[in-house]
Amino acid sequence: MVKFNHMVEQRLDTTFHALADPTRRGMLATLALGEKSIGELAEPFAMSFAGAAKHVKVLEGAGLVARRKVGRNQLCRLNAGPLAEADKWLRQWEQFWTLRLDRLEALIAEDQNGGRV
Structure with missing residues (x-):
């Protein structure tokens, strides 16, 4: 199993906190299509500029x-680096649990076959 250092753990905490909100996930999905202003990010959620800016x-803060x-606009773009770290x-x-479940399946099969695999 991969060990993560304290700084990586803190970044993961910040990333997962940011991803915990459906509005922010929606904003990231929009930004995956290209750079957008804060006003454009606010529009699909019927929220104020100030709400979107928060x-x-x-x-x-999560680096996402x-x-x-640009002029009077604040343009935002996606940074996928923290998503790769979370992935x-x-x-x-996923690997840990897949191995455990495969082992459990083998033990159940062995038990059902009277100890024969």
């Missing part, structure tokens, strides 16, 4: 979004 700030100013963490647990 969500963007959480995403930005980068923001740049690596999830895959290690």
Whole structure:
């Protein structure tokens, strides 16, 4: 099993916190299609600019979004790096449980066959 250091664990905590909100997940899905302004991110959720900006700030704090100013607009783009780190963490647990469940299945089959595999 992969061991993660304390800094990686903190980044994972921040990433999963940001992903815990359905509005923020929706914003990330929108940003996967390309750069958007905060106003454009707010529109599908019928929320104020200030409300959307708070969500963007959480995403930005998790490193999932980068923001740049162009004139009066603040444009946001997706940064998938933290998602890759979270995916690596999830895959290690998927592998762990797959191995355990395969072993359990083999033990059940052995038991049902009277000790023969």
